[in-house]
Amino acid sequence: MTLDWEPAAGRPDLLADPVAEAILKGGLTGGPEGGRKVDVAAIDPTLSDTAAFCERYGVAPEDSANCVIVAAKRGGEVRYAAVMVLAVHRADVNGVIRRHLDARKASFASQAEAVELTGMEYGGITPIGLPADWPVLVDENVTRRPFIVIGSGVRRSKLALSGEALVAVTGGQVLALTV
Template identity: 85%
Template sequence: MALDWVPASERPDLLADPVAAAVEKGALDLRVAAIDPDLADTAAFCDRYGVAMEDSANCVIVAGRRGGETRYAAVMVLAVHRADVNGVIRRHLDARKASFAPQAEAVELTGMEYGGITPIGLPADWPVLVDENVIRRPFVVIGSGVRRSKLALSGEALVAATGGEVLALTV
C-alpha cells in the first residue's frame, strides 16, 4: 500500500498536539502520511507500506539518573540498529544509570502516544541525540506523536528541526 505524503502543516489532525504546535511555530520541511494505527510498530509498518527498515528511525526516550536527579533525552536510531543506552548515551547524559523511560512516564512527559513518540515537539530542555547513521539518510520515516500517521524528512532536516546533536550512538 502506498503512502500519501502531504506537508505536515496541511494535516495537523494527523499530529499529536505538541508536534502540531512545533510545526505551526517553525518552518519545518516535514511530510505526513496517514497509516493504520495497528501497524505503527516499525516492523509491521515497514512490511505493510514497503518502507525499508534502514529508512525508518525510532525515537526512544532515555532517562538518565545521577543522585536524585533524572534527565531525559530523545534518542534517534535507525530501525536496523540498537542504541547504546548504557554506554555512549549514559556517559553523554553524565548519568550514573540510564534506561529507557517507562512507557507511562514517556507518554505523560511527551504528550504523545506510545509507539508514535517523535523528537519533534518535545520539551525544549530535552537533548535530542541523533545517531550518525540517521543523518546520512536522504529520507527517513519517524513517528508523528500519534500511532495513526508517520512523518518523513531527511536525516539532516531531522537534526535541523530538533537542534539534535549527532553522535555515534549504536552498538
C-alpha cells in the first residue's frame, strides 16, 4: 500500500467536521495497527472513487468498504440509514435492507440529500459522524476484514480500521446485506 497512515485524531484537517467531532468525542486514537482504532491518510481527491483509489494506491477492492445512504419510506415518513458493504459486493437495498428497515420502499438517497443530511462530501461519506438516530447496517463480510479503508467525510482522505472496529465505533448492526 502506498499511503501514509497516521492517527485520525491528530489530523482533523483531513476529516469532515462531523467525522472529526465523532473521532475526538469517541477517543478514537488510530487504526488497525499498533492497537490504534482509526487512521487517516491524505489522497488525491480526484481519485476518491473506489476503483480509481484502489488502483492508484494499491488497496485491494476487498479491503475497501463503501458507505451508501439509504432512504427508507413508509406511510409518508422517510428514515435514513447508512449501509456498509465491501467494494466487491452490492447491497441488497430492495430486499434485506428494505425489510430490515420496515419500509415499503427503499432507495439510495440522492446525492444532494446525502450531502445535506450528513455534512459530508459526496464520494467521501462515512458512517462515523452520522446523525445519532440513523442505523448503521454493516454487511457481515466487512466485519471479517482485519483492515478496511472507508471514506473520511471528504474526498481528500481515507480512513482505515478493522471491520470489527467499524462496528464498535458506529454501533453498527451486522447483517447479511449483499445480493
